[in-house]
Amino acid sequence: MPSQAGLLPVVARATAGARRRRAWAVQVGFLLMAVLAVLCAPLVGPTAISLRQVFDPTVAFADNVDAQIFFIARLPRTLAGALVGGALAAAGVVLQALLRNPLATPFTLGVSAGASLGAMLVITLGVPLTLAGVPAVPVASFVGALAAVGVVYGLATMRRQGLSTNVLLLAGVTLNSLFSAIILFVQYLADFAQSFQAIRWVMGNLDVSSYQPLLWALPMLLVAAAAFARLPRALNVLTLGADSAAARGIDVLRTQRLAFISASLATGAAVALGGPIGFIGIIIPHLVRLLVGADHRLVLPASACLGAAFLVLCDTAARTLLSPMELPVGVITAMLGGPFFLWLLVTRGGGPR
Amino acid sequence: MLRADGVSFAYGDEAVLDEITVSVSEGGLLGVLGPNGSGKTTLLKLLAGLLTPARGEVSLDGLRLHGFARGALARRLAVVPQETELIFDYTVLDVALMGRYPHLGPFEFEGPGDLDIARRMLDATGTAHLETRPFRTLSGGERQRVAIASALAQFDTDVSSPGRVLLLDEPTASLDLAAQLDIMALVARLREEHRTTVVLCTHDLNLAARLCDHLALLREGTLAAAGRTDEVLTRDTIAGVYGVEADVHRHEATDRLTVLPLRTKESA
Amino acid sequence: MTRIRRLLVVALAAWVVVLTAQNRPARIVSIVPALTEALFSMGAGPRVVGVGSFDRHPAEVETLPKVGGLIDPDMEQIIALTPDLVVLYGSQEDQVAQLERAGISVFVYAHGGLTDTLATIRELGGRTGQDVPADALADRIADQIAQVRSRIAERPRPRVMLVFGREPGTLSNVYASGGLGFLHDMVEAAGGDNVFSDVARESVQLSSESMLTAAPDIIIELSYDERMTPDRQAAEREVWNRLRAIPAVQAGRVHLLLGNEFVQPGPRMGDATEAIARAVHPEAF
Known part of the structure; x- marks a missing residue:
């Protein structure tokens, strides 16, 4: 029987200082990993570029192919990968704790289906290119995501005071199926090329080729991050159940609401930026718990960092492996994530042991 | 003193409790008894402030429960649910430290004092040696003891602070015999050594007879009997509430009442 | 002798004509937009009784029943149109088998390059008894492309x-x-x-x-x-x-x-x- 939860050792009779130092070490370690990934990824790619040429001030940017490859083709998508990966992993952590279900993902509550439907409608109906200067597809997917979680939240709070996590889960799953059916219907009516574009959107793509989409997503992600920062200790206690949490002085409804809204906001923004990239929201939190234990004060920031690093890595593979072809990044995360998750299920048993 | 004064409660249209008045004095041990569905757990949740009564009110030392700030109440009143299930691999120490929630700010890490209290409570419940074990790998009895330690860790340690109340919901329901005895001994000891007021609800009449000095007997949401244990636990009240003919006598070794159910009234 | 021989030849020719006329499909369904258009261009348009959902050219297709496309061919509707030739995609193997079981001829479209497309048009002409206009159509396209090639040849x-x-x-x-x-x-x-x-x-x-x-x-x-x-x-x-x-x-x-x-x-x-x-x-x- 292991005498610890997590692979990084928990020392028996550890002092408060030792525990705090361990927490700092874990957080700094994971942060370094994310920073390293973001710094290295733009240096890697199918085309050999010279850093000296990239930063050569004597060549105009418009003529500097190396600089454009670095600053337009690689850096924005690396940053997008970090933001999307971090947001999805953190949202996964929060939703798993909120729903008290280790199999929950950021998309369990209908976010991805809502976002896909929004994107689909814009792609197939040929809605004008931009809404107030923002491309219509991300706007529509964000609106679709929020509409879906809005419906789910409304259903979960309708029957009685408080937030029923069971209703939340069931409504989310049902809404996912319902939206998928509507998506198929819209696709059925759409032209072939349009439905193909829509299907491709669902596989995720971080090639934003500009900094604008990042700037649009950033405020929402920052708001979500600020909410996440308040949550970890309450999430720990919430995993004991709503009554036990309330008995420890937690305002359960407020905490659940904050968790739900911030996770939805983060997921919606991430999906609008990169499409519904799967598996990150579930494998990263589990991997982190495997490494550092269950305490959300470590799991939440570490997952955000590892999610960022992981997606940046997957996306580097997506744009490099079959060059000049681009692989859908969602396919890579799923191909890495699927087997890993099955392995986790078999070796860790999933439930109480 | 914890007191429920004429409390009523309903889930939607379904009335669960009607005009219940019970109280437990400081350092006392009140058992809430009754058949399944009689409203025991609901009464416990009302006493804990987890539910708000539709009518009547619950007070702690004369102050309305809902007048307390959440944290302030949690530092004086703790609840141990029937079973504690965790979905992630928290260590035993992690779980005990969750009791320190009402003592810490949102971004605060537990200090040496918090750690010391959590460990003392693990010690008091005989689970200190399990500190680094994942909670989910423990036996039912061990889990129950750790859950009690976590609840105890909630309390203010300041000796001058007013008394604290521990509410236990079916503490032995899913435990084997040895673990049941352990928990009973633990509750008795806590009461004596830690000046803790205890309310426990149970359907185990012998457990109640063994531990409690006062009982409240519920039947279909109404108070069927209340008072000192030997006044409440009689053949007549048991027959009235449970519909069971039982033999009640004083056990020689423990000097406590024991209840031996004989047959249901219909078959009599 | 020569007269008899000549008669024989004429009879044989007549038999061949009758045979091909019998084989000439009278009701055609095409769910491949490019080939629907080709059918109309080679004069088989009047015999087309059903088209694909994505068919837009020529304008006549708008009035014909739409029977689905690559992903969602409506087999019931196709069969209800009692075609004797169905033009569909090579990847639609199930549908091809289904139609063949029903005794309906199929023309399977395979995606390819320019020369493949020209060959497909000629072949489709053969199957629909429009050999001559189909060849003319293919020749015209080939000619158009040859003209483009010669214009840009030296550039x-x-x-x-x-x-x-x-x-x-x-x-x-x-x-x-x-x-x-x-x-x-x-x-x-x-x-x-x-x-x-x-x-x-x-x-x-x-x-x-x-x-x-x-x-x-x-x-x-x-x-x-x-x-x-x-x-x-x-x-x-x-x-x-x-x-x-x-x-x-x-x-x-x-x-x-x-x-x-x-x-x-x-x-x-x-x-x-x-x-x-x-x-x-x-x-x-």
């Missing part, structure tokens, strides 16, 4: 990237022609060098980096959306300005060509090739 061949799919308003999910298929053939015929000719596929999904690295002199973007407003066309071309290091972008040589003739290899293939050539070599026209 330098700029590097062309032919884009046929992209998420609107962004440079995400860009699909371009690889080194196989009729799009690639059209680019080559129009006097351009396809920048992805060494990728042995019909389509390539591109990243911004691969487009920057490919550095085409000309970008030709195809869209079947004929009704796209001028504003929107300008906005879609504008999107390319993000990749200013691409010579095509710098030189303002990003062309948007609208119409489904560019994405469906059919009778208007010659027109499509000429339109591409005009974009690649405007000075030659």
Whole structure:
């Protein structure tokens, strides 16, 4: 029987200082990993570029192919990968704790289906290119995501005071199926090329080729991050159940609401930026718990960092492996994530042991 | 003193409790008894402030429960649910430290004092040696003891602070015999050594007879009997509430009442 | 003797004519847009009784029953139209088997390059008894393309990237022609060098980096959306300005060509090739 939860050792009779130092070490370690990934990824790619040429001030940017490859083709998508990966992993952590279900993902509550439907409608109906200067597809997917979680939240709070996590889960799953059916219907009516574009959107793509989409997503992600920062200790206690949490002085409804809204906001923004990239929201939190234990004060920031690093890595593979072809990044995360998750299920048993 | 004064409660249209008045004095041990569905757990949740009564009110030392700030109440009143299930691999120490929630700010890490209290409570419940074990790998009895330690860790340690109340919901329901005895001994000891007021609800009449000095007997949401244990636990009240003919006598070794159910009234 | 011989020959010829007339399908269903159009172009239009959901050309198809497409052929409706020839996609194996079980002839369309398309048109003519007009149609297309080739023959061949799919308003999910298929053939015929000719596929999904690295002199973007407003066309071309290091972008040589003739290899293939050539070599026209 292991005498610890997590692979990084928990020392028996550890002092408060030792525990705090361990927490700092874990957080700094994971942060370094994310920073390293973001710094290295733009240096890697199918085309050999010279850093000296990239930063050569004597060549105009418009003529500097190396600089454009670095600053337009690689850096924005690396940053997008970090933001999307971090947001999805953190949202996964929060939703798993909120729903008290280790199999929950950021998309369990209908976010991805809502976002896909929004994107689909814009792609197939040929809605004008931009809404107030923002491309219509991300706007529509964000609106679709929020509409879906809005419906789910409304259903979960309708029957009685408080937030029923069971209703939340069931409504989310049902809404996912319902939206998928509507998506198929819209696709059925759409032209072939349009439905193909829509299907491709669902596989995720971080090639934003500009900094604008990042700037649009950033405020929402920052708001979500600020909410996440308040949550970890309450999430720990919430995993004991709503009554036990309330008995420890937690305002359960407020905490659940904050968790739900911030996770939805983060997921919606991430999906609008990169499409519904799967598996990150579930494998990263589990991997982190495997490494550092269950305490959300470590799991939440570490997952955000590892999610960022992981997606940046997957996306580097997506744009490099079959060059000049681009692989859908969602396919890579799923191909890495699927087997890993099955392995986790078999070796860790999933439930109480 | 914890007191429920004429409390009523309903889930939607379904009335669960009607005009219940019970109280437990400081350092006392009140058992809430009754058949399944009689409203025991609901009464416990009302006493804990987890539910708000539709009518009547619950007070702690004369102050309305809902007048307390959440944290302030949690530092004086703790609840141990029937079973504690965790979905992630928290260590035993992690779980005990969750009791320190009402003592810490949102971004605060537990200090040496918090750690010391959590460990003392693990010690008091005989689970200190399990500190680094994942909670989910423990036996039912061990889990129950750790859950009690976590609840105890909630309390203010300041000796001058007013008394604290521990509410236990079916503490032995899913435990084997040895673990049941352990928990009973633990509750008795806590009461004596830690000046803790205890309310426990149970359907185990012998457990109640063994531990409690006062009982409240519920039947279909109404108070069927209340008072000192030997006044409440009689053949007549048991027959009235449970519909069971039982033999009640004083056990020689423990000097406590024991209840031996004989047959249901219909078959009599 | 010679008279008898001559009679025999005539009789044989008559028999052959009767036979072919009997084999000449009278009710045709086509769910392949390019071939529906070809059927009309070769004079088999009056015998077409059902078309695919995505068929738009010629205008006559609008009044015919729509029976689904590549993903969702409505077999019940197709069979209810009592066709004696169904034109469908090679990938629709189940449907082909189903129709053959029902004793209905099928003509299976295989996607390919320019020469494959011409051969397909001739073959379809043979199957529908329109050999002569089908050959004439194929010859006309081949001739059109040959004329385009000769116009640009002596000219330098700029590097062309032919884009046929992209998420609107962004440079995400860009699909371009690889080194196989009729799009690639059209680019080559129009006097351009396809920048992805060494990728042995019909389509390539591109990243911004691969487009920057490919550095085409000309970008030709195809869209079947004929009704796209001028504003929107300008906005879609504008999107390319993000990749200013691409010579095509710098030189303002990003062309948007609208119409489904560019994405469906059919009778208007010659027109499509000429339109591409005009974009690649405007000075030659």
